[in-house]
Amino acid sequence: MSRIRRDPREELAAATVSLAPRLRIDRAHRGGAALAVAATISAPTRIRLAEPDYLVFSVADAPGGVLSRHDRQVLGAARVLAGHNGAVMLLGATAEDAGPLGADRFMALPGGYEPEAAAALVAAAVQRHAPRHVLFPETADSGDLARRVAALLGEPLFDNVEALSATSVTRPASARRREWRAAPMRLMTIAPDMVAPYHGAPHEVEAFQPVEAPVRRGILAAAPMQVDAAEIPLNQASAVLSAGNGVKDFQGFLQLAHAMRATPGASRVVCDAGLLPRALQVGASGTVLDADVYIAFGISGAPQHLQGIGKVDHVVAVNTDLHAAMIARAELAIIADAQQVLPALLEALRP
Amino acid sequence: MKAVVLLSAGIHPRSGAAMPVPVELQAIALARRLGCDVVGIHAGQGGPAVEDCLAHGLDQIILLRIREGDDPLAAITAEIAAQKPDLILAGRRGQGGADSGMLPYLLAKACEMPIAADAVALAVAPEGLAVVQALPRGARRRLVVRLPAVVTVHESAAPALPFVYRDRLSGKIIETSGIAAPAPAFACETRPYRRRPKLIGDAGGSAEERLRAATEQKSAGGKLMVNPEPAEAAAAILDFMRRFQ
Numbered sequence: 001m002s003r004i005r006r007d008p009r010e011e012l013a014a015a016t017v018s019l020a021p022r023l024r025i026d027r028a029h030r031g032g033a034a035l036a037v038a039a040t041i042s043a044p045t046r047i048r049l050a051e052p053d054y055l056v057f058s059v060a061d062a063p064g065g066v067l068s069r070h071d072r073q074v075l076g077a078a079r080v081l082a083g084h085n086g087a088v089m090l091l092g093a094t095a096e097d098a099g100p101l102g103a104d105r106f107m108a109l110p111g112g113y114e115p116e117a118a119a120a121l122v123a124a125a126v127q128r129h130a131p132r133h134v135l136f137p138e139t140a141d142s143g144d145l146a147r148r149v150a151a152l153l154g155e156p157l158f159d160n161v162e163a164l165s166a167t168s169v170t171r172p173a174s175a176r177r178r179e180w181r182a183a184p185m186r187l188m189t190i191a192p193d194m195v196a197p198y199h200g201a202p203h204e205v206e207a208f209q210p211v212e213a214p215v216r217r218g219i220l221a222a223a224p225m226q227v228d229a230a231e232i233p234l235n236q237a238s239a240v241l242s243a244g245n246g247v248k249d250f251q252g253f254l255q256l257a258h259a260m261r262a263t264p265g266a267s268r269v270v271c272d273a274g275l276l277p278r279a280l281q282v283g284a285s286g287t288v289l290d291a292d293v294y295i296a297f298g299i300s301g302a303p304q305h306l307q308g309i310g311k312v313d314h315v316v317a318v319n320t321d322l323h324a325a326m327i328a329r330a331e332l333a334i335i336a337d338a339q340q341v342l343p344a345l346l347e348a349l350r351p
Numbered sequence: 352m353k354a355v356v357l358l359s360a361g362i363h364p365r366s367g368a369a370m371p372v373p374v375e376l377q378a379i380a381l382a383r384r385l386g387c388d389v390v391g392i393h394a395g396q397g398g399p400a401v402e403d404c405l406a407h408g409l410d411q412i413i414l415l416r417i418r419e420g421d422d423p424l425a426a427i428t429a430e431i432a433a434q435k436p437d438l439i440l441a442g443r444r445g446q447g448g449a450d451s452g453m454l455p456y457l458l459a460k461a462c463e464m465p466i467a468a469d470a471v472a473l474a475v476a477p478e479g480l481a482v483v484q485a486l487p488r489g490a491r492r493r494l495v496v497r498l499p500a501v502v503t504v505h506e507s508a509a510p511a512l513p514f515v516y517r518d519r520l521s522g523k524i525i526e527t528s529g530i531a532a533p534a535p536a537f538a539c540e541t542r543p544y545r546r547r548p549k550l551i552g553d554a555g556g557s558a559e560e561r562l563r564a565a566t567e568q569k570s571a572g573g574k575l576m577v578n579p580e581p582a583e584a585a586a587a588i589l590d591f592m593r594r595f596q
Contacts, residue, residue, distance in 0.1 A: 073550070113492065115468075116465070139487065140468070140469055140485070140486050140487055141486075143452075143468075144468040144469070147452060147453055147456040147468075148456060148466070150453060150456065151453070151456040151457050151459070151460040152460070156453075156535065156537060157451060157453055159451045159452070159453075160451075162547050163547055172450070172544055173448070173449055173450050173541070173544075174362065174447055174448065174450065174544075175361070175362050175363070175364040175367075175446045175447050175450065176364055176544050177362070177364065177367060177543070177544055178541050178542065178543060178544055179541065179542060179543070179544045179545065180449075180539045180540070180541050181539060181540045181541075181542065182537075182538060182539035182540070183538070193549040193550045194547060194549065194550065195550075196550060217465075218464065218465020218466070218496060218497045218500065219465055219467060219494055219495070219496055219497075220478050220479065220495045220496065220497055221478075221493075221494065221495040222492060222493070222494045222495075223492065223493050224490065224491070224492050224493075225483065225490075225491040225492060225493050227489060227490060227491050231489075232488070232489030233489060233507075236487070236488050236489040237488065237489060238488045238489075239592070260592065292595060293591075293592060293595050295588065295592075313595070314591070314595045316588055316591055318584065318588075322577070327575075330573065331573035331574070331591075332573055332574050332576075332587060332588070332591045333573065333574070333575045333576070334576045334579060334584045334587065334588070335575070335576065335577045335578055336576075336578060336579060336581065336584050340581045341581050341584045341585060341588075343581070344581035344582050344584065344585040345584075345585040345588060345589070347582075347585070348582070348585040348586060348589060349589070
């Protein structure tokens with residue numbers, strides 16, 4: 001995609017209101033040359049690569065059958081390496097929304113946790129299609145898969161890439177005291193939040209048949225375990241129930257957190273008073289959360305507390321003050337006494 | 352059960368001083384808790400980083416002396432073939448070398464053993480070894496692995512055994528010469544690490560969109576309930592939780 005060039009002289013001429021008695025330029029005037037060229041951009045059409053020069057594989061983690069933020073970034077990295085003439089093949093459990101994210105081909109990998117079978121499939125696909133690059137997200141499962149594939153193929157892995165361009169990749173080494181920079185290698189894993197996802201015109205996705213591969217299984221069984229939410233460290237928790245000054249019954253609060261399968265948290269006021277342990281403090285001087293859901297009981301929302309929940313997607317606030325900052329931040333705001341909603345919620349959760 | 356812990360010559364991330372890799376010390380503690388006879392294996396030059404592992408619960412370290420820059424895989428594979436352990440433990444990543452976490456995988460392939468990643472707890476199971484695997488967001492998964500196996504250990508495993516100076520003095524280091532194998536050529540430039548900014552938000556388009564995503568306060572513009580009945584509020588919260596979890 002070529003960028004539209006601005007002609008500064010033409011823009012200046014368009015913005016010039018008068019030359020005499022003095023030069024007057026209306027820079028706030030939004031018209032002229034810039035708008036004229038913008039009008040020539042046509043609606044996006046789907047890019048179709050029928051006969052690409054080469055392939056770039058992008059393996060998706062897809063937790064829960066949805067392409068994650070990290071998967072999109074890996075697709076973005078694959079698009080950078082593929083350029084105009086290369087095709088990106090997505091290997092994963094789902095191809096939903098893959099076209100707008102820059103994928104041209106899709107090969108299904110089986111869902112569920114079968115790292116040995118998945119590694120054999122990816123390695124067989126690499127041998128069949130001979131891609132120029134194979135990219136994985138550096139997550140727990142996909143990082144493991146990448147290393148299995150590298151061992152199967154007997155090729156080096158350039159892992160944890162933190163900077164990527166079409167000509168060079170960089171990764172940390174020696175306990176993050178040094179970094180290695182090289183030309184893009186065949187097998188690479190991409191660190192989270194380092195490469196931007198693709199934002200260009202959507203591509204058309206063509207499905208490919210998966211490759212058959214024999215597997216020798218050493219992992220005999222795998223099953224997810226039930227974990228007590230209170231034992232999960234606050235910075236890793238996905239749902240956090242937090243108590244502030246509006247909560248009086250902390251025994252009931254902890255019972256509610258257990259019943260809701262949420263990790264308990266607290267505001268600074270509560271921790272300062274010694275009502276809950278300091279380890280539960282959320283905010284600038286406590287833990288910065290990375291949760292999906294945050295439920296604030298009786299927390300008004302000091303700026304330092306709001307910093308701690310900056311990355312949280314969905315916030316619920318229960319507070320008596322309609323004008324509290326937490327109420328403005330919340331997606332579901334309830335103006336009520338937290339101490340009255342708490343037993344009602346416990347009652348509703350009781351089987 | 353006989354266990355081997357792979358040790359690497361770690362460095363401190365800030366000072367660069369030689370120190371054991373913390374996750375390898377956690378691996379020693381895991382093997383001890385399982386009731387194994389534990390031996391440490393290091394292929395390289397040795398030094399204080401390796402010797403300090405004796406103080407954290409190892410009685411014996413086999414030091415396979417190879418030249419600096421050589422590939423440790425061949426020496427370790429030969430030693431594993433001689434020792435025939437039931438379990439090989441390693442940290443999930445080293446700290447001081449390439450830090451790629453590839454060695455356990457290459458070793459598993461060379462010894463034809465299964466590999467399980469990111470263990471936080473181990474137990475003996477009828478079919479082999481039960482491994483509790485750490486996943487993101489504090490989740491856990493239980494695996495059963497056929498023995499002999501290679502298992503890498505995650506940082507959220509139980510902490511390492513405390514440093515005991517007497518054990519460091521009484522522990523033995525058995526030194527032998529390892530197999531010399533030049534490391535595969537890897538054309539890359541090394542330079543001091545530079546921390547790079549992380550992407551903020553999901554916007555990746557124009558600079559204006561990225562600036563807006565970084566600076567705009569997230570105002571949810573959602574539902575507001577003023578003085579509802581407690582039961583009504585509770586139902587709304589539960590409904591919200593169900594939608595987003």
